[in-house]
Amino acid sequence: MGYNPSMAIGPDDTICFCFDVSLRKVQNFCQHEKPKAASQISECLSAGTGCAWCIPMLHKIHGQLCGQYKPWWRQQPDDGYHSPERDADSATLDADAYASGREEYLKRTRGGQDTQGPKE
């Protein structure tokens, strides 16, 4: 799949589908709250606390905006969906590929059940 700048993830695109958290919300949270750990982004509308699909992206955004060093033992394994090439830069990441990648992720991790995320 080639890069299409018109489909790149933008500020209004969803990063956490389980809790409908946009890139803009995560970026604003990081810029204002300056969380020390990426896991603290969960305080932003519970982002990352559902299916876990968005956690690598939250780590990437946190690293870009908060400049946190992530030691090698904390790095996410390359599972084919969160590869360094695919997640190299959220500005160049294809928003549709990110969204469809979650569907594949949910099918693989949940056997195709409960693709709507956690229940309230």
Ligand code: FES
């Ligand atoms: S997409 Fe963020 S927790 Fe599911």
